[in-house]
Amino acid sequence: MPTILGGGLSGLAAGYYLLRKGIPGSQIKLFEASSRLGGWIKSTRNREHGIIFESGPRTIRPIGVNGRNTLALLEDLQLEKQIVPILKTSAAAQRRLIYVNNQLHVLPSNLKGLFRKQTPFSRPLISALLHDISTGKSSESLPDESIYNFAKRRFGQEIADYAISPMICGICAGNAKEISVKFLMKDLFAKEQKHGGVVKGLLASAFAQGAKKAPEAPSELANRAKAEKWSIYSLQGGLETLPRALESHLQAENVLTRTNKDCLGITFRPNGAELTFREGVEEVDSVISALPSYKLAELVRNQHPELSEMLSGIPYVDVGVVNMHYSSGNVLKEQGFGFLAAPAEKIPILGVIFDSCCFDLGSNTVLTVMMGGAWFREYFGATPTEEDLLATAQTYLKKILKIDQKPTSTKVNILRKCIPQYIVGHHDRVEAIRKYLVTQKLPLHLCGAAYDGVGINDVILSAKTAVEAYKVS
Numbered sequence: 291m292p293t294i295l296g297g298g299l300s301g302l303a304a305g306y307y308l309l310r311k312g313i314p315g316s317q318i319k320l321f322e323a324s325s326r327l328g329g330w331i332k333s334t335r336n337r338e339h340g341i342i343f344e345s346g347p348r349t350i351r352p353i354g355v356n357g358r359n360t361l362a363l364l365e366d367l368q369l370e371k372q373i374v375p376i377l378k379t380s381a382a383a384q385r386r387l388i389y390v391n392n393q394l395h396v397l398p399s400n401l402k403g404l405f406r407k408q409t410p411f412s413r414p415l416i417s418a419l420l421h422d423i424s425t426g427k428s429s430e431s432l433p434d435e436s437i438y439n440f441a442k443r444r445f446g447q448e449i450a451d452y453a454i455s456p457m458i459c460g461i462c463a464g465n466a467k468e469i470s471v472k473f474l475m476k477d478l479f480a481k482e483q484k485h486g487g488v489v490k491g492l493l494a495s496a497f498a499q500g501a502k503k504a505p506e507a508p509s510e511l512a513n514r515a516k517a518e519k520w521s522i523y524s525l526q527g528g529l530e531t532l533p534r535a536l537e538s539h540l541q542a543e544n545v546l547t548r549t550n551k552d553c554l555g556i557t558f559r560p561n562g563a564e565l566t567f568r569e570g571v572e573e574v575d576s577v578i579s580a581l582p583s584y585k586l587a588e589l590v591r592n593q594h595p596e597l598s599e600m601l602s603g604i605p606y607v608d609v610g611v612v613n614m615h616y617s618s619g620n621v622l623k624e625q626g627f628g629f630l631a632a633p634a635e636k637i638p639i640l641g642v643i644f645d646s647c648c649f650d651l652g653s654n655t656v657l658t659v660m661m662g663g664a665w666f667r668e669y670f671g672a673t674p675t676e677e678d679l680l681a682t683a684q685t686y687l688k689k690i691l692k693i694d695q696k697p698t699s700t701k702v703n704i705l706r707k708c709i710p711q712y713i714v715g716h717h718d719r720v721e722a723i724r725k726y727l728v729t730q731k732l733p734l735h736l737c738g739a740a741y742d743g744v745g746i747n748d749v750i751l752s753a754k755t756a757v758e759a760y761k762v763s
């Protein structure tokens with residue numbers, strides 16, 4: 291009987307894939323510590339004006355193997371009609387801004403943009419590619435390095451400071467000087483190590499592969515996303531519609547989903563495992579962990595200190611999220627998805643999402659300010675109040691976006707340890723963790739944001755992969 295620990299998106303998706311594997315729902319259990327399922331995905335609708343505030347994720351990418359996998363899941367859950375796409379032609383898809391040198395700048399969004407000089411860059415971006423071509427490989431071969439160093443070596447300091455560093459903030463709220471190059475640029479790094487440059491490597495593999503592409507049968511929804519040119523998408527009712535649909539699906543199939551069930555320890559036995567809860571002990575055949583890695587580390591510490599140590603080596607950061615709603619028309623002068631602040635600006639906010647520019651919210655303006663991340667303690671100390679975060683958000687909305695108006699409603703969330711950081715050495719660490727599970731023959735499978743990608747698509751795929759490896763006894 292497989293038991294899932296953690297009822298965030300990856301845990302719910304693990305339940306869905308176990309059912310698809312043919313395991314009867316009555317044999318599957320899912321235990322969640324908090325009072326609700328969905329983890330960081332939380333969409334709150336204001337009762338008075340109906341505006342939805344997302345405190346966690348808000349958009350999903352439709353492309354790539356993992357993007358298409360999510361679309362197949364949505365299709366199976368019959369959520370197609372609830373998809374709200376952002377088209378590639380929209381301002382939200384084409385205008386991503388960065389805040390550098392006390393100013394907002396638009397990042398190039400097409401090939402033409404590479405040939406033009408655009409602030410804050412001192413030269414057209416094409417010169418970054420020439421920099422890569424003319425720069426040799428690093429003298430010794432590197433097993434890993436920070437994405438900042440890699441970008442600086444290959445493409446120059448401006449790319450590292452103005453493009454890569456803000457982008458890392460906008461994906462994992464992290465410091466590019468600490469994050470592994472393999473987090474986003476695994477292939478480019480491998481190409482550089484093999485061919486002495488990224489462009490050289492890309493050309494070599496283009497010649498080697500010709501125009502061949504892996505054959506794949508995309509779902510109807512993936513074809514629609516391509517034909518209609520979706521850039522990213524959300525769901526009616528907010529992204530929480532997805533965990534709610536998974537929850538209903540699992541319950542309809544008789545999966546036992548229990549909230550307020552905080553697992554306190556795991557002890558592996560020759561034929562399974564014992565899970566300790568405040569209410570007592572549950573005996574299970576095998577465990578699928580959809581927990582944050584630092585939590586799993588606590589649960590296995592007594593029996594497997596070495597595994598626990600490796601799991602605790604994956605750091606997490608805190609993010610402050612402030613949703614702002616203005617009912618008095620458009621208070622926003624800028625168009626686009628939002629802006630990200632370059633860490634060199636040394637301001638407490640990571641970036642702002644222009645929600646009402648992404649989705650049609652009538653005459654309302656809705657913005658989400660994200661702050662802290664890798665620098666949370668530095669700017670906010672150990673115990674900031676919600677008022678501190680709201681005041682900071684308002685200060686920077688006024689300074690950067692010139693918004694003076696008082697918001698109609700606001701919501702502040704301090705998300706503690708919400709995003710894992712894939713620091714230099716992460717991939718080796720995850721490999722060592724997996725090797726330990728195999729050599730110790732532990733009936734434990736891992737999924738979730740801690741290991742193979744932090745996005746929604748990644749965690750859904752991680753659940754699918756974990757379930758594929760699960761052997762039905």
Ligand SMILES: Cc1cc2nc3c(=O)[nH]c(=O)nc-3n(C[C@H](O)[C@H](O)[C@H](O)COP(=O)(O)OP(=O)(O)OC[C@H]3O[C@@H](n4cnc5c(N)ncnc54)[C@H](O)[C@@H]3O)c2cc1C
Pocket residue numbers: 295296297298299300301321322323324327328329330331345346347348349350351551552553554580581582585609611705708709737738739740744745746747749
């Ligand atoms: C602010 C923010 C913005 C984001 N934006 C995007 C975005 O726009 N697009 C995108 O693709 N991704 C985004 N993400 C990432 C995405 O939200 C996450 O990767 C995903 O939700 C993680 O799901 P998970 O199931 O791995 O983890 P979690 O959501 O952390 O779920 C883990 C669950 O385990 C439970 N748990 C913990 N301890 C125990 C225990 N002892 N026993 C039982 N249960 C336990 C927790 O309560 C929780 O419900 C964002 C994340 C954040 C924080």
Ligand SMILES: C=Cc1c2[nH]c(c1C)Cc1[nH]c(c(CCC(=O)O)c1C)Cc1[nH]c(c(C)c1CCC(=O)O)Cc1[nH]c(c(C)c1C=C)C2
Pocket residue numbers: 350351386387457459460461462463522627628629630640641642643660709744745746747748
């Ligand atoms: C400022 C903080 C954050 C913002 N979004 C996130 C954080 C921590 C989290 C996040 N955003 C994206 C993903 C998924 C990546 C994936 O694998 O699909 C996650 C976990 C999507 C994303 N958002 C931005 C970028 C560059 C990306 C990567 C993929 C894509 O191109 O869509 C930009 C961006 N994020 C934030 C802002 C303010 C912003 C700005 C323009 C907020």
